[in-house]
Amino acid sequence: MTRINRRILLASRPEGAVTPASFKLEQAPLDALAEGQFRVRNLYLSIDPYMRGRMNDAKSYAAPLALGEVMIGETAGDVVESKHRDFAVGDKVTGMFGWQDYGTSDGAGVRKIDDTRVPMTAYLGVAGMPGATAWYGLNKIIAPRPGQTVVVSAASGAVGSVVGQLAKLAGCRAVGIAGGEQKCRYVVDELGFDACVDYKAGNLHQDLKNATPDGVDGCFENVGGEALDATLSRMNPFGRIAVCGMIAGYDGQPVPIKQPSIILTMRLLVQGFIVTEHLDLWPEALGTLAALVLEKKLRYRDSVVDGLEHAPEALIGLLQGKNFGKQLVKIA
Structure with a gap:
C-alpha cells in the first residue's frame, strides 16, 4: 500500500512577522523503503522559537x-515500517522529521522512548530538547548555589518553566518573568517559583526590583529587550547570564541593551549557547529530567493544536506569546 504524506514546506521568507503566506501544504506519495531504513508515523510535532531563525x-x-x-x-x-535491524514496527521514537505525517530515517539522530511511564509529549518538552536546554544553561553556565537568586524570562514556557523548577531544587530563589496574570499565577502556584513578574503590567523594572531584594545572581534569558534590561539592572557582581533566546527580536525588531556598561561594572559572565552543540551531556540531562518527572518533582503543561494544517498558526502564536507551556501540534 502506498502511503500519502502531507507535508508543510517553507514557501517564502517572511519579512517581519511570520504569516501563513510563508507556508505551503502539499501531498505526495512516499517512496519504498531502502535496506537499512525505517518509517515513522509522526503523532506530535514540537513547535519551538528557533524555527523562526x-x-x-x-x-x-x-x-x-x-x-x-x-x-x-x-x-x-x-x-x-522497517528494514532496519535496530528499529522494529511499534517502537516509539523522537527525531527531526519535520512538519509532515511521516518521516524516513536510517537511525541517525533518532531516539527510542518509553511512553509507558513518561507521556510521549514529555519527550518533546520537559524530558526532551527544551528540558535539556534548561538543564544545560542552568547547571553549566549559571551554576547556581543554594541561597542565590535566579531570574528566568518566558517563565511559563517549555524551557523557562523547567529552569525555575531546577533552580528551586538547587536551593535557589526562583523569580520568573511572564506575560499576563494567569501565566504568573501558574508559575508561582503550580511550578513553585518564589515570585513572577508580569511584564504586561507596565511596571517591569520596579516589580522585578521588589521581587529580587537581594539582587540577581543568575539570569536565564529567553526574550531579550526590556526583560533583559530589567534583569541586568538587578545583577550582583560576578553574576552569570545564560543566553538561550532573544525572541523579542526574532521578527527583525532591534533589541539593544540599554546599559551595557553593567556587564563591565558587575563583572558579569554572558554566555550564549546552542544545546545541540553539547550532545555528549544529553544522556545525563535527559536521564535526570525523566526521573524528576516520574518522581513528580517537575511539573509541565502542554498547549496542543489539533491538525498538521494548523502548524503555521501554532508557530505564529508561539512567537506572539500566546502559548501556555510547551507548544505542540497533534498530527495523527
Whole structure:
C-alpha cells in the first residue's frame, strides 16, 4: 500500500512577522523503503522559537532552511515500517522529521522512548530538547548555589518553566518573568517559583526590583529587550547570564541593551549557547529530567493544536506569546 504524506514546506521568507503566506501544504506519495531504513508515523510535532531563525536567509549557528523544503521540527511517533535491524514496527521514537505525517530515517539522530511511564509529549518538552536546554544553561553556565537568586524570562514556557523548577531544587530563589496574570499565577502556584513578574503590567523594572531584594545572581534569558534590561539592572557582581533566546527580536525588531556598561561594572559572565552543540551531556540531562518527572518533582503543561494544517498558526502564536507551556501540534 502506498502511503500519502502531507507535508508543510517553507514557501517564502517572511519579512517581519511570520504569516501563513510563508507556508505551503502539499501531498505526495512516499517512496519504498531502502535496506537499512525505517518509517515513522509522526503523532506530535514540537513547535519551538528557533524555527523562526531558520526561516531567514541570514548568518547564524545553522544553515537557513531552503525554500521548498519541509519545515524543520522534532516529532514523536511510531515506527510503522522497517528494514532496519535496530528499529522494529511499534517502537516509539523522537527525531527531526519535520512538519509532515511521516518521516524516513536510517537511525541517525533518532531516539527510542518509553511512553509507558513518561507521556510521549514529555519527550518533546520537559524530558526532551527544551528540558535539556534548561538543564544545560542552568547547571553549566549559571551554576547556581543554594541561597542565590535566579531570574528566568518566558517563565511559563517549555524551557523557562523547567529552569525555575531546577533552580528551586538547587536551593535557589526562583523569580520568573511572564506575560499576563494567569501565566504568573501558574508559575508561582503550580511550578513553585518564589515570585513572577508580569511584564504586561507596565511596571517591569520596579516589580522585578521588589521581587529580587537581594539582587540577581543568575539570569536565564529567553526574550531579550526590556526583560533583559530589567534583569541586568538587578545583577550582583560576578553574576552569570545564560543566553538561550532573544525572541523579542526574532521578527527583525532591534533589541539593544540599554546599559551595557553593567556587564563591565558587575563583572558579569554572558554566555550564549546552542544545546545541540553539547550532545555528549544529553544522556545525563535527559536521564535526570525523566526521573524528576516520574518522581513528580517537575511539573509541565502542554498547549496542543489539533491538525498538521494548523502548524503555521501554532508557530505564529508561539512567537506572539500566546502559548501556555510547551507548544505542540497533534498530527495523527
